[in-house]
Amino acid sequence: xxxxxxxxxxxxxxxxxENLLYCFAGVALGTLVGxxxxxxxxxxxxxxxxxxxxxxxxxxxxxxxxxxYGAQYGGSTTSILVNLPGETASAVTCIDGYQMxxxxxxxxxxxxxxxxxxxxxxxxxxxxxxxxxxLGEWALKFGAxxxxxxxxxxxxxxxxxxxxxxxxxxxxxxxxLLIGVVGVDVNSGMARYSFGIPELxxxxxxxxxxxxxxxxxEIVLNLESRQAREVYTGPVTGLMPTVRDLKDAAWPxxxxxxxxxxxxxxxxxxxxxxxxxxxxxEKKIARDPxxxxxxxxxxxxxxxxxxxxxxxxxxxxxxxxxIPATATMALMLGALTLQGVATGPQVMxxxxxxxxxxxxxxxxxxFLLVILNLPLVxxxxxxxxxxxxxxxxxIILFCCIGNFSVSNNPFDLYLCALIGVLGYVLxxxxxxxxxxxxxxxxxxxxxxxxxRALLIARGDPTVFFTRPISAAFMIATVVILVVMVAPAARxxxxxx
Amino acid sequence: xxxxxxxxxxxPVLLIAAAPAALSQTYPAKPIRFIVGFPPxxxxxxxxxxLAPKLGEYLGQQVVVENRGGANTAIASEMFVRLPPDGYTxxxxxxxxxxxxxxxxxxxxxxxxxAFITLAAESQNLLVVHPSFPPRTVKELIALSKRRPxxxxxxxxxxxxxxxxxxxxxxxxxxxxWVHIAYKGGGPGLIALLSGEVSLYFGNVPxxxxxARDGKLRAVATxxxxxxxxxxxxxxxxxxxxxxxxxxxxxGVSAPAKTPRPIIDRLHAEIxxxxxxxxxxxxxxxxxxxxxxxxxxxYTAFMQNEIAKWGKVIKAAGIRGE
Numbered sequence: 001x002x003x004x005x006x007x008x009x010x011x012x013x014x015x016x017x018e019n020l021l022y023c024f025a026g027v028a029l030g031t032l033v034g035x036x037x038x039x040x041x042x043x044x045x046x047x048x049x050x051x052x053x054x055x056x057x058x059x060x061x062x063x064x065x066x067x068x069y070g071a072q073y074g075g076s077t078t079s080i081l082v083n084l085p086g087e088t089a090s091a092v093t094c095i096d097g098y099q100m101x102x103x104x105x106x107x108x109x110x111x112x113x114x115x116x117x118x119x120x121x122x123x124x125x126x127x128x129x130x131x132x133x134x135l136g137e138w139a140l141k142f143g144a145x146x147x148x149x150x151x152x153x154x155x156x157x158x159x160x161x162x163x164x165x166x167x168x169x170x171x172x173x174x175x176x177l178l179i180g181v182v183g184v185d186v187n188s189g190m191a192r193y194s195f196g197i198p199e200l201x202x203x204x205x206x207x208x209x210x211x212x213x214x215x216x217x218e219i220v221l222n223l224e225s226r227q228a229r230e231v232y233t234g235p236v237t238g239l240m241p242t243v244r245d246l247k248d249a250a251w252p253x254x255x256x257x258x259x260x261x262x263x264x265x266x267x268x269x270x271x272x273x274x275x276x277x278x279x280x281x282e283k284k285i286a287r288d289p290x291x292x293x294x295x296x297x298x299x300x301x302x303x304x305x306x307x308x309x310x311x312x313x314x315x316x317x318x319x320x321x322x323i324p325a326t327a328t329m330a331l332m333l334g335a336l337t338l339q340g341v342a343t344g345p346q347v348m349x350x351x352x353x354x355x356x357x358x359x360x361x362x363x364x365x366x367f368l369l370v371i372l373n374l375p376l377v378x379x380x381x382x383x384x385x386x387x388x389x390x391x392x393x394x395i396i397l398f399c400c401i402g403n404f405s406v407s408n409n410p411f412d413l414y415l416c417a418l419i420g421v422l423g424y425v426l427x428x429x430x431x432x433x434x435x436x437x438x439x440x441x442x443x444x445x446x447x448x449x450x451x452r453a454l455l456i457a458r459g460d461p462t463v464f465f466t467r468p469i470s471a472a473f474m475i476a477t478v479v480i481l482v483v484m485v486a487p488a489a490r491x492x493x494x495x496x
Numbered sequence: 497x498x499x500x501x502x503x504x505x506x507x508p509v510l511l512i513a514a515a516p517a518a519l520s521q522t523y524p525a526k527p528i529r530f531i532v533g534f535p536p537x538x539x540x541x542x543x544x545x546x547l548a549p550k551l552g553e554y555l556g557q558q559v560v561v562e563n564r565g566g567a568n569t570a571i572a573s574e575m576f577v578r579l580p581p582d583g584y585t586x587x588x589x590x591x592x593x594x595x596x597x598x599x600x601x602x603x604x605x606x607x608x609x610x611a612f613i614t615l616a617a618e619s620q621n622l623l624v625v626h627p628s629f630p631p632r633t634v635k636e637l638i639a640l641s642k643r644r645p646x647x648x649x650x651x652x653x654x655x656x657x658x659x660x661x662x663x664x665x666x667x668x669x670x671x672x673x674w675v676h677i678a679y680k681g682g683g684p685g686l687i688a689l690l691s692g693e694v695s696l697y698f699g700n701v702p703x704x705x706x707x708a709r710d711g712k713l714r715a716v717a718t719x720x721x722x723x724x725x726x727x728x729x730x731x732x733x734x735x736x737x738x739x740x741x742x743x744x745x746x747x748g749v750s751a752p753a754k755t756p757r758p759i760i761d762r763l764h765a766e767i768x769x770x771x772x773x774x775x776x777x778x779x780x781x782x783x784x785x786x787x788x789x790x791x792x793x794x795y796t797a798f799m800q801n802e803i804a805k806w807g808k809v810i811k812a813a814g815i816r817g818e
Contacts, residue, residue, distance in 0.1 A: 046536030140691035189655030201567045327537035344706045
């Protein structure tokens with residue numbers, strides 16, 4: 001079979017000593033930068049860019065790719081341990097991961113995250129190998145109308161995110177939406193809510209919002225209580241997940257992988273949305289949704305699987321269409337271009353060693369990441385025994401380094417502190433930060449695509465229903481809405 | 497990142513140590529910051545990272561690339577013009593430098609606050625269309641646009657980018673009217689073109705040439721004054737029917753105004769030397785950028801000309817940034 005011989009070629013390439021070393025260097029570095037908030041794969045790859053001049057194309061791309069997906073593993077570590085999202089895509093992991101850590105289950109949470117990521121990484125890689133070009137072509141079927149319909153569906157489903165008061169949840173989504181649209185409007189070029197501050201013209205960065213809302217607010221909250229600060233209440237009960245944990249995490253991992261792989265192929269959606277989407281799905285279909293937000297293992301497994309699957313399938317547009325969907329992909333494409341490798345539909349045939357070598361290296365890389373991350377679990381959990389008076393300044397320091405490194409601008413630090421205060425106030429008002437963050441991610445995407453779709457259709461709103469994929473998502477949106485509203489309506493009727 | 501971080505920590509100490517009189521003899525005595533007005537990852541960033549190691553080698557000091565993204569280089573410029581003019585900070589200028597005066601309210605002067613060193617490299621855009629879009633030449637495109645005004649969608653990588661402004665200049669000079677569909681970055685914009693959501697796009701040559709060669713897109717014309725070495729078979733817009741049309745995506749290097757002339761001359765000499773090094777030349781050409789390396793005077797005149805040109809086009813097209 002063709003695939004097998006191709007894979008054999010790929011593994012032959014990837015298993016050379018040199019390529020193995022670069023793969024390991026890539027994933028190790030990726031884990032490291034994933035742990036640090038803000039210092040993401042993009043900055044790291046940019047730093048290492050000149051080094052790739054002195055490498056052949058294959059080890060260069062293997063290393064850069066390793067940094068990219070390795071960061072998805074590392075990103076969950078600080079989310080779980082100290083409520084500090086290391087990467088954009090791991091913000092969702094904070095919700096249940098951090099609660100697990102507080103209950104003394106940091107070990108199982110971290111191990112589950114690593115295992116779920118491993119599974120998703122393998123499946124994602126398999127998808128590239130089996131159906132890369134088909135999926136690449138399929139992604140082209142998603143235009144502005146389709147994106148609008150997906151975003152609308154996600155926005156309607158976001159009501160699931162909230163734990164308590166639905167009105168408060170809705171208010172949070174809207175607040176996030178407003179924060180999200182700060183800056184230059186893509187369609188008109190107008191700067192909105194920038195108050196003449198040049199730093200706001202490009203909008204408020206995800207790291208700033210997520211770190212402020214989760215990490216900074218949490219620290220302020222912990223410092224408030226005067227008694228001995230026992231943030232981590234539960235005794236540490238074992239480092240590895242139990243059989244029951246694994247069973248609970250298995251299906252969410254599979255579903256998370258599917259959702260993540262889907263969003264990864266779509267260049268306009270991104271891993272952050274994939275982790276939110278899968279979290280909402282899990283909560284909706286769970287037998288007891290109230291466990292979510294209180295340390296449900298599904299809330300760790302599913303989003304971690306999703307972001308890693310998305311990280312792998314995000315390579316599809318680059319490898320098969322030669323078009324980078326994100327800045328990180330653009331940088332990798334740039335590295336390949338400088339090596340004289342032109343990616344595109346032909347790359348599989350012209351450079352099979354590169355294409356299949358990269359795919360095989362992703363498998364090996366994911367395997368290395370699990371080997372690297374599982375033993376680290378013990379070490380990370382020990383970190384929690386550090387007295388809080390030492391821990392919290394270090395967390396703040398890492399927040400600052402991370403936020404600063406994004407654009408080397410102190411303004412981002414002040415903004416992050418301000419959002420930290422907002423986060424604190426919100427907790428005091430019993431409003432949850434997660435729906436806000438979702439609104440922040442979704443709002444601008446929805447607006448951008450809605451206006452673009454209408455602009456292309458010259459103002460004709462039926463475009464959302466005449467295009468089949470868009471229509472399907474619109475119908476699904478209505479179904480979700482009915483499912484959610486129906487029990488409430490029935491309850492009201494019974495009440496009267 | 498670590499290096500730049502340490503460099504920044506040490507900078508004040510070293511500044512005090514370096515007496516101004518000794519500047520030109522001992523220059524450079526410490527690492528040089530190379531400011532890029534974009535976040536890591538774009539072509540500008542890559543160009544800076546291609547140049548930096550070579551320049552550092554020739555200057556005998558490390559040249560550290562520092563990203564400060566935002567507002568199409570305006571945020572970096574605003575910080576940059578306030579830095580001491582001692583030759584220890586240089587900046588990569590992009591087309592945004594020439595278009596921002598017309599788009600944004602700036603707290604600096606885009607000419608007077610800068611000491612322009614050299615236009616390092618220039619690249620051009622390639623007008624590509626979806627294969628199902630009928631026009632094969634510039635003349636056919638103009639004819640179709642005149643028949644169906646306001647009917648054709650063109651994509652761009654964002655408002656104020658050269659991708660966008662290439663199309664605006666085309667409409668300005670030919671009296672045609674298209675509808676602008678803006679995307680967040682070149683990737684999404686190109687995907688929209690591949691899928692046929694938009695009909696035409698002025699993409700940077702290396703980002704679209706491959707798809708054009710594979711038949712996924714059709715190349716119509718390039719935006720430069722001369723044909724690009726990367727695709728000498730494709731005519732320029734100017735020779736294909738719009739005389740005088742020219743859009744250059746440029747990468748220039750400047751220092752803050754009042755940087756002493758001997759330092760500017762030294763930087764100029766080493767940057768030109770770096771541009772002429774075969775490996776740098778190859779890498780820049782791989783990015784679709786042809787090394788230039790003109791004099792500070794030529795570069796200043798070029799910039800004045802660009803600012804005037806885009807000011808006119810942006811005003812005529814009614815584009816506003818704030």
